[in-house]
Amino acid sequence: MLHVVPAFSRIGEENAFAVLARAQALAAQGRDIINLGIGQPDMPTPPHVVEAGIKALRDGHHGYTPATGIPPLREAVARDIRRRHGVEVSPESVMIVPGGKVTMFMAILMFGEPGAEILYPDPGFPIYRSMIEYTGATPVPVPIREENGFAFSAAETLALITPRTRLLIVNSPANPTGGVTPKAEIDALVAGLAAHPDVAVLSDEIYGTMTYDGETHHSLLSYEAIRDRLIYLDGASKTYAMTGWRLGWSVWPKPLYDNARKLAVNAHSCVNAATQWAGIAALDGPQDCVAEMVAEFDRRRAIVVAGLNALPGVSCIAPKGAFYAFPNVSRTGWKAKALASTLLEEAGVATIGGPDFGVHGEGFLRLSYANSAENIRRALERMQGFLSERK
Ligand code: PLP
Missing domain, CATH: 3.90.1150.10 (Aspartate Aminotransferase, domain 1)
Known part of the structure; x- marks a missing residue:
C-alpha cells in the first residue's frame, strides 16, 4: 500500500x-x-514572437538558464511595468516562471499552513482554493457580487481579515466574471490594509491588458504603501496568446524573492530558454x-x-x-x-x-x-x- x-x-x-x-x-x-x-x-501567438522562439532554438539556446530567468527578459518585464503601470521595479525583483499559476503556487506555499487563513475571490480562479487547501491553510472566500459589478468590495474584504490572515489574493480583471475593480475600491482596500501590516497581497493581473468600455486597469504595484508585501502576478499566456509556451513573471518584495528562487530551483530549474527569448520579443516588440x-x-x-x-x-x-x-x-x-x-x-x-x-x-x-x-x-x-x- x-x-x-x-x-x-x-x-x-x-x-x-x-x-x-x-x-x-x-x-x-x-x-x-x-x-x-x-x-x-x-x-x-503573434508571428514575430513565434519567430523569436524559433531563432532562439536555432541560435543554440538549449540549456538551463538562471532559475530566476534570463536578465534581458527580466529587464523587458521591468520596462513593460514602467510602460503600462508607470511604476519602476528593479529587474532584480522580477522572477520568470512557467506560467501565472506558478507564481500563485509559490506565494500560497509561502504563506499557507494549518492555522493560517488565506482570503481569495469567490467566484474566482479555482486553483486559488485548491492550492490553499493543499497547504492546510483555511480558505476564506471573499464574495464577489453581481450587484457590485463583480468588483471586490474593499469593506467586505477588510472585514474578513483576522489575526490569522496571512495572504489576500486579489484578481482584477477577473476570471470567471470579467469584473474589474475600480480604482476607488482599490484605494480603499490599500488604505484599509495599513491596519494589517502582516497581511501579504497576491495581485493576479494576468488579464491586465484586457479592459473595455473605457475602463482602465489599476495595478496594485502602483501603491507604494504595500510594495513591501505585494506579489505581482502577470504573464504572456493571455496577453500574447501564449498559453502553451508557459511563460509568466512576478515581482516579489526583497525578503520573499529568495524563497521564490529556491522553489524554482527545486521545482522546474528554469523556464524553457526559447520561450524566454520569445517573451522578450513579445514585451519589447510592437503592441x-x-x-x-x-x-x-x-x-x-x-x-x-x-x-x-x-x-x-x-x-x-x-x-x-x-x-x-x-x-x-x-x-x-x-x-x-x-x-x-x-x-x-x-x-x-x-x-x-x-x-x-x-x-x-x-x-x-x-x-x-x-x-x-x-x-x-x-x-x-x-x-x-x-x-x-x-x-
Ligand atoms: N490567473 C487567472 C485568473 C487565470 O484565469 C489563469 C488562467 O486561466 C491563470 C492565472 C494562469 O495562467 P497561466 O496559464 O499563465 O498559468
Whole structure:
C-alpha cells in the first residue's frame, strides 16, 4: 500500500479541463460542439514572437538558464511595468516562471499552513482554493457580487481579515466574471490594509491588458504603501496568446524573492530558454497585436452580452475585462451546473457552471468569448432554442 500524503486528497482541479475533454470526446463522435468553456485566446501567438522562439532554438539556446530567468527578459518585464503601470521595479525583483499559476503556487506555499487563513475571490480562479487547501491553510472566500459589478468590495474584504490572515489574493480583471475593480475600491482596500501590516497581497493581473468600455486597469504595484508585501502576478499566456509556451513573471518584495528562487530551483530549474527569448520579443516588440486582439474580444463581447440578455430567464451585466461573460441563469429554472452539462450534451455548447468557481458562483454560467463571432452567434441560437424548449 502506497502512503501518499493526505494533502493530495485536498488538491482540486479546474473543471474547465474536464469540460474540454468531454467536448473533445463528443466532437470525436462526430458532434458539432461549440466550445465557450475554454479560457485561452483562440488567436495564434503573434508571428514575430513565434519567430523569436524559433531563432532562439536555432541560435543554440538549449540549456538551463538562471532559475530566476534570463536578465534581458527580466529587464523587458521591468520596462513593460514602467510602460503600462508607470511604476519602476528593479529587474532584480522580477522572477520568470512557467506560467501565472506558478507564481500563485509559490506565494500560497509561502504563506499557507494549518492555522493560517488565506482570503481569495469567490467566484474566482479555482486553483486559488485548491492550492490553499493543499497547504492546510483555511480558505476564506471573499464574495464577489453581481450587484457590485463583480468588483471586490474593499469593506467586505477588510472585514474578513483576522489575526490569522496571512495572504489576500486579489484578481482584477477577473476570471470567471470579467469584473474589474475600480480604482476607488482599490484605494480603499490599500488604505484599509495599513491596519494589517502582516497581511501579504497576491495581485493576479494576468488579464491586465484586457479592459473595455473605457475602463482602465489599476495595478496594485502602483501603491507604494504595500510594495513591501505585494506579489505581482502577470504573464504572456493571455496577453500574447501564449498559453502553451508557459511563460509568466512576478515581482516579489526583497525578503520573499529568495524563497521564490529556491522553489524554482527545486521545482522546474528554469523556464524553457526559447520561450524566454520569445517573451522578450513579445514585451519589447510592437503592441498593436495586443490592441487588435482586445478590440476583437470587445466586438464579441457585445454579441455575447446582447445575445445572453435576449435568452429567457437570463441576464448578463457587461463584463469590463478579461474575455468571459458571467450571466445570471438563476431565473431559468435550472441549477447552473446541470444547465452547463445539459447544454453541452444536448445543445453542443460547452460552458462552465458558476459553482466550479466557488459557492458564490451558484446561479451563474461562465462563457468564454475566445471563439469566433460566428460560433458565438451559433451558440447563442442553440441556447435560445434549448431554453425555450426545456423550461
Ligand atoms: N490567473 C487567472 C485568473 C487565470 O484565469 C489563469 C488562467 O486561466 C491563470 C492565472 C494562469 O495562467 P497561466 O496559464 O499563465 O498559468
